[in-house]
Amino acid sequence: MELPPLQAGTLYLVATPIGNLEDITLRAVRTLRDCDLVAAEDTRRTGSLLKHLGFRKPLLSYFQFNEARRSEEILRRLAAGEKIALVSDAGSPGISDPGERVVRAARAAGLRVEAVPGPCAVIGALTASGLPAGEFHFVGFLPRKPGQRRRKLESLLGVPGTLVIYESPFRVEKLVGELAELFGGRHVVLARELTKLHEEFLSGTPAALLQIMQKRKLKGEFVVLIGGTAAEPGAEEIEAEEPAEPADTADPDPEVESG
Ligand code: SAM
DSSP states (O other): OOOOOOOTTEEEEEOBOSSOTTOOOHHHHHHHHHSSEEEESSHHHHHHHHHHHTOOOOEEEOOTTTHHHHHHHHHHHHHTTOOEEEEOSSBOTTSSSTTHHHHHHHHHTTOEEEEEOOOOHHHHHHHHHSSOOSSEEEEEEOOSSHHHHHHHHHHHTTOOSEEEEEEOTTTHHHHHHHHHHHSTTSOEEEEESTTSTTOEEEEEOHHHHHHHHHHSOOOSOEEEEEOOSSOOTTTTSOEEOOOOOOOSOOOSOHHHHHO
């Protein structure tokens, strides 16, 4: 099939693997290969991905603390006709990752923006969790300050559909404790290490999950899902799946395994 070339003056939001390096679309590879510049959250990490794909590109760092300045530069270069790919460390740029600011600015300036969709932890976790996916509310990361965090969690009590939260491995046990207080009767799923060797789904009430976490130190990256108010049957049961058989996966962030 003859594919159209990349368009001049376009910002491409390219999703990259969240663990398994095979999870990159053909279009993502072509976009990264054919663009003029890759704006990356972490140039070293993206450099390793490009090396794995077999090519190099000029890289520009674009992360939370230089977003404003870099957005201006990206806009100038787009206006001059460059084709720019924006990637984050993992998954979809703009989803709990930098990207939103430059997209808004590019659109406001009448420049072209295209998504090159692919891996995204919220979608992987939700679709494989067994919780209803028809209506869901993506929360992203909760505030860290205790008062703000508590108020945010309380504000979610009445929100319909499945709630999806990103949490750092260092705070996930604390979060499950908070859910035991506020969302005690709900069905909760912990989606751990998606697409990686030790991928695992743990499901049950927050109190039961907390018991497991106190016995077993769970490492890696987590998405925390909370079933809607009409809890799914079986919330009282714990179904902890055994980690999948070692698959032919490559983890771009091996430190996460041991962290
Ligand atoms: N942009 C990314 C996406 O599209 O999902 C999310 C980036 S955010 C900085 C990182 C958070 O996403 C982690 O703390 C975790 O909650 C979730 N996450 C990313 N990769 C994951 C994985 N392989 N397994 C489980 N959760 C993951």
